[in-house]
Amino acid sequence: MAGDIKIHIQNFGLRYSDGTESLHDITLDIYARQINVLFGPAGGGKSTLLRAMNRLNDLTDVVEQTGHILLDGEDITRPGYDIVRLRRRVGIVFARPVVLPMSIYRNITYGLELAGIRDKATLDAAVTRSLQQSALWEEVHDRLGDPAHALSGGQQQRLCLARVLALQPEVILLDEPTSGLDPISTAKIETTMQELKSDYTFVIVPHSVQQAARVADWASFFLQGELIEHGVGREMFLKPKHTRTEDYITGRFG
């Protein structure tokens, strides 16, 4: 089932200014049109790696970064690489939702407008489609003009997902996208991912081992900045190769 490699991470390491190494010598392939899961206990460096995949660490206090990340064979860590273009190809949804101080509608169309799309009909269609995909349409379709910050936390989280889906990037990075959601919305979003994965590459940090096991085509287990195990999801959750992976999956720690 190993398909094309979408992102190749080569000996990647990262150290924040507090000195500890948040990622150590990670080599990992992210497969195209698959759901790639990064999981592990808190502080393992999953979010850091996600952010590195669309260069959001540039403005944080990273003191040292080693190795390379290749998107379709192109080194995105190279200085001078067009980051704005990169971020249109690789979208991200953060663990804590951040809606922009605008209407619900504008939150979704804003990125499209930045990309030069002005046509009202196209924008409307994108809003409808992305809100349906993120399981939010039913709740907000009659008040798209309301300020987005009036939505509940879970709704904001789905709005952030819709915002990324509207842009139709090639890769979608999801950092605990369902952490604040009820089981029904969670299930809807997982279904959406399954439906969309024929067109997109997903990299997701799930909020629980159960979710990891449910959605993972590929899984990588991170522990304290190291990649412990990487493999086909079904196999890893049934028969982990490393004891530390097994301990975590079976709930013996973390």
Add this chain to the structure above:
Amino acid sequence: MTDQHEGQPKRSLSWVEFLIERAIQVSGISAIILVVLIFLFLIKEGTPAFMEVPLSGLFATRWYPIEGYYGLLPLIMGSLIVTIGAAVVSLPLGLATAIFIAEIAPDWVRNILKPFVEVLAGIPSVVIGFIGMLVFAPLIRVTLDIPTGLTAFTGVLLLAWMALPTVVSVAEDVLDAVPKTYRDAGLALGMTRWQVIWRIVLPAGRSGVLMALMLGVGRAIGETMTVMMVTGNAARMPVGLRDFFMPVRTMTATIAAEMGEVAHGSPHYHVLFAVGLTLFVITFAVNIAAASVVFRQVKRAERMLA
């Protein structure tokens, strides 16, 4: 035993708390009483002016107390021109500087600029007025080729200079306080750094930026010394754009200059208090307007962050 141990610090703590609460209450109330007293005093000394000078005389364009002309309009206009001018100059400059320091400058530049701006805020107004008289005024007179460099424009520049450090340092703090997650959200959507500043950071911090401007201009409105030294103090009615480069006289400067030599209880004396009353009312109105805007937006921002 345990009772004593638990009870004792509690009791003394509640005593301390009681005292602190009272002290805060007393100082809070006395501040309010003081403001009310000032207001009452202004009314007591100022209202006779409305009896002694007809309203048409007060709302006239000629201020010449020696001959009984008490038209307040030139003074009010003078104050408005200088204050609004200072706000108009210092807002874009201050905001641009704050954006540069908070968002663009590398750390080491920032570490130099921030304290520098704060030192700038501490320069006494007399010193600024002095520099204005000796440096700015001659420069303006020569470059614009006008009879005197002591003009409304000079006052505007110096007041803007005085307001600037406050605007910059408060606005910088505000921009700095906009959560990093907002910036990340913008960047992740493919915004450039500039778009993030313009479309996300500034809107999110706008109530604070407004407050920065109010504080800065607040310093300018009440400023007497600098204005007196550099605006020429001719009580002319400004009517056109040209008057911007002519001497003007503000309300504060008038009070400061004339109060010392006026006969106690004379119409002139009462009119000066009426000027003070006008100033008080205007400042009060501006403050309330600003506070209501800031308050409304803070509430919105809070909801946004919730």
